[in-house]
Amino acid sequence: MSLKIVKQNETVEADVLVVGGGTAGFVAAIAAARNGAKVILLEQRDHLGGTHSGGMVMMIRSMRHMRAPKSAEHKKVMIASYESSFEDEQLVFSIAQEYIDRMLAIGAAWGITGQATARQLFDPEIAKWVIEQMVVEAGVDVWFYAQVTDVLVSDNTVRGVVVENLKQRTEIRAQITIDATGDGNICAAAGASFEFGDPDEGHCQPLTLYFVMGGVKLEDTLAYIRSHPEEFSPEYVSTVMKLREEGKPFTVLPFKAKIKEALQKGEYPLPFGLEKVNADTVTYMARPMFRNGKFRYDLLSHNMDMAYDVDATDRKELTRATMGMRDIAVRMAAFYRKYVPGYEDAYLVHTAQVVGVRESRRIVGDYTLTKEDVLAGKHFPDGIGRYGSVVDVHDKDGKQSLLLAEVGGSGWFHIPYRTLLPRGISNLLVAGRCISTDNIAQGCTRSQAACMMTGQATGTAAALALKSQVAPRAVDIEQLQKVLASQNQLI
Ligand SMILES: Cc1cc2nc3c(=O)[nH]c(=O)nc-3n(C[C@H](O)[C@H](O)[C@H](O)COP(=O)(O)OP(=O)(O)OC[C@H]3O[C@@H](n4cnc5c(N)ncnc54)[C@H](O)[C@@H]3O)c2cc1C
Structure with missing residues (x-):
């Protein structure tokens, strides 16, 4: 035959x-x-x-x-609370x-x-x-x-x-x-x-490979946030604590002091296509996942800007960027374990099935x-x-933080x-x-x-x-x- x-x-x-x-x-x-x-x-x-x-x-x-x-401080509060807002x-x-x-x-x-x-x-x-x-x-x-x-x-x-x-x-x-x-x-x-992309150089917004971490003790992470209002802002801290108490969704913002420390020691992964990370403008967010009717405070999805200046319609570029992003996800998991309270025993559950292309x-x-x-x-x-x-x-080169403008x-x-x-x-x-x-x-x-x-x-x-x-x-x-x-x- x-x-x-x-x-x-x-x-x-x-x-x-x-x-x-x-x-x-x-x-x-x-x-x-x-x-x-x-x-x-x-x-x-x-x-x-x-x-x-x-x-x-x-x-x-x-x-x-x-x-x-309306301001950089207000932005933290808004980002933390959009998921629970029925206003407007x-x-x-x-x-x-x-x-x-x-x-x-x-x-x-x-x-x-x-x-x-x-x-x-x-x-x-x-x-x-x-x-x-x-x-x-x-x-x-x-x-x-x-x-x-x-x-x-x-x-x-x-x-x-x-x-x-x-x-x-x-x-x-x-x-x-x-x-x-x-x-x-x-x-x-x-x-x-x-x-x-943009009209000047045709650069597109960064790509993201979402990743999920399990085994997180989020109460320890929140205790760290609560005791560091200078890092996160007092308004953000009180907003997140209230949302947690009420059993509502909330967003965990970047741990800037920890990023700075890890950067100094060469232990923070550089995004694909960038030569420098600015801890003050870095964009990433983590959120407890909602599964079978409950928030899972030990299971967090992570979204960060990972790959810059990539043409997602070009197979070769997208392959390199995808591997770069997976590498970052694995190294971010190591960063979290070593630096962020509550993550000591956390592990990478998986990366997303589909690469996130913004543009x-x-x-x-x-x-x-x-x-x-x-x-x-x-x-x-x-x-x-x-x-x-x-x-x-x-931002197309990671120098500025996220632009949010209102209609x-x-x-x-x-x-x-x-x-x-x-x-x-x-x-x-x-x-x-x-x-x-x-x-x-x-x-x-x-x-x-x-x-x-x-x-x-x-x-x-x-x-x-x-x-x-x-x-x-x-x-x-x-x-x-x-x-x-x-x-x-x-x-
Ligand atoms: C990291 C990231 C975070 C974001 N955050 C938010 C957010 O918080 N909230 C929000 O609302 N939006 C967010 N967005 C934007 C939003 O999620 C996307 O813009 C939107 O989902 C895109 O929808 P789409 O239908 O255009 O494309 P997709 O949902 O990507 O669907 C396109 C489909 O086409 C299929 N396809 C492509 N080519 C072919 C082919 N040749 N033959 C057959 N099938 C094909 C693909 O496999 C895919 O399933 C985010 C985007 C990214 C990347």
């Missing part, structure tokens, strides 16, 4: 094809299917949720208007809220049914399962291990994609394709224009949302939803439908962190609630376009807004 693989060629058809089953893609697929389309959802990995679940970014920012800090107007509902409610019902999220906190905390492992349930219930045909390797384009119109491995080559022909790959892979391959391509659409639009809280006639999260831009005007801006239409290409929509914005506006729209909202808008628009037999660009905006509003999304 010959062992040589004979490759099978097949062609499959769908009304709507969603590429990327991440934060935006799963919502896009549900929305398209619920609005009557036959949907295929392609995901190159073995789970849905992308950065939201496998990336372990376990806080949805923000389904509410989110206040920005909630702006994002619909599928995002339905999903959170399902998570709340099984102890996989912290909060109150029907509402979301300013940074909604959830269990990223159970998220994968709940998302699968929702997508399958909507009737979506999900394909895992389906990496798109080519895009079928003619006359500037996307006709579908190719998914290929050593055994099968499948052409999926679709009437409308939604690019929810985070990196804008399908748009770029189809010939759409894109921008990359890569931004597809140029029919309209590009700007920093000015966001900060002024601009309303647009083709708005698909209201958004009011803080603008969160991480002005009425506290929210519209995301225009035109930002989801790649300029010059037909039958293609884009959702998620790579929609058409400038690099500062992206610091706002890359947040998960915005990704979910653009996912829902693209899925709904694709289904409406098919019903009316028009291209996505010609969808009746008023009708799209009416359908979204009827599904509980504020317009």
